[in-house]
Amino acid sequence: MKKYALFSLDDTSEVDVFAKKLIDCGWSIIGSRETVDALKKWDIDCIDVSDYMGVSHDFGFPPTLHPMVEAALTSDFPERIDLVFDIPYPLSKGMDVGGHTLLALAVKGDRIPVTSKEDMRSFIEKNCELTPEEKRKFQVKALTKIAEYNISVLSTIDETSLMNNFRRHETLLSGENPYQRQSYLYSSVDKDDHGILGFHKVSGERPCYTNLCDFDNLLSLFYA
Numbered sequence: 259m260k261k262y263a264l265f266s267l268d269d270t271s272e273v274d275v276f277a278k279k280l281i282d283c284g285w286s287i288i289g290s291r292e293t294v295d296a297l298k299k300w301d302i303d304c305i306d307v308s309d310y311m312g313v314s315h316d317f318g319f320p321p322t323l324h325p326m327v328e329a330a331l332t333s334d335f336p337e338r339i340d341l342v343f344d345i346p347y348p349l350s351k352g353m354d355v356g357g358h359t360l361l362a363l364a365v366k367g368d369r370i371p372v373t374s375k376e377d378m379r380s381f382i383e384k385n386c387e388l389t390p391e392e393k394r395k396f397q398v399k400a401l402t403k404i405a406e407y408n409i410s411v412l413s414t415i416d417e418t419s420l421m422n423n424f425r426r427h428e429t430l431l432s433g434e435n436p437y438q439r440q441s442y443l444y445s446s447v448d449k450d451d452h453g454i455l456g457f458h459k460v461s462g463e464r465p466c467y468t469n470l471c472d473f474d475n476l477l478s479l480f481y482a
Contacts, residue, residue, distance in 0.1 A: 268347035270296040283386035332367035371400035431466040
């Protein structure tokens with residue numbers, strides 16, 4: 259069965275390299291308008307998403323939001339899409355609903371969502387194949403990206419909302435007493451470069467909770 263990968267990229271740099279590698283691995287590339295235009299300059303075969311669907315009518319929304327694309331990503335469509343390489347445009351350019359929808363549909367259909375050039379390089383280095391565990395990591399990254407984006411959108415329309423997306427950065431050394439559990443250090447999407455996570459530990463043990471409290475107090479005095 260032929261494998262299809264859908265490219266929808268705000269940043270099309272290196273797209274020729276990625277497309278060639280996937281084609282060499284037996285994939286066919288479907289692209290949004292910007293991707294198709296970029297690949298044409300390199301004479302690389304790429305199917306316009308409108309041609310893939312066989313739809314020429316302009317419905318007033320991006321072709322990638324057509325129900326046929328949803329079916330190709332979430333069902334056993336005859337020519338199903340098994341991979342989505344999607345880099346949505348930043349919020350400074352507008353609200354990219356379509357790009358994040360493609361990532362969500364890829365996760366829903368248990369497809370491979372690729373959200374960065376780094377991950378696409380990793381996918382190619384693995385001969386364009388992933389284990390179930392590796393695919394799950396890609397899906398977690400996609401859902402995290404969607405969550406972070408939605409939080410950013412919310413903050414632009416409701417300044418009273420206090421929401422953030424935290425990731426476990428490190429397991430701290432130990433509790434102050436034997437019966438206490440270890441604490442965790444979490445990083446925020448909007449982390450402060452002058453905060454604790456803006457520093458790198460050169461040597462020594464992992465810090466404990468009290469160490470970080472002391473360090474945070476020092477930073478507060480320094481930047482006061």
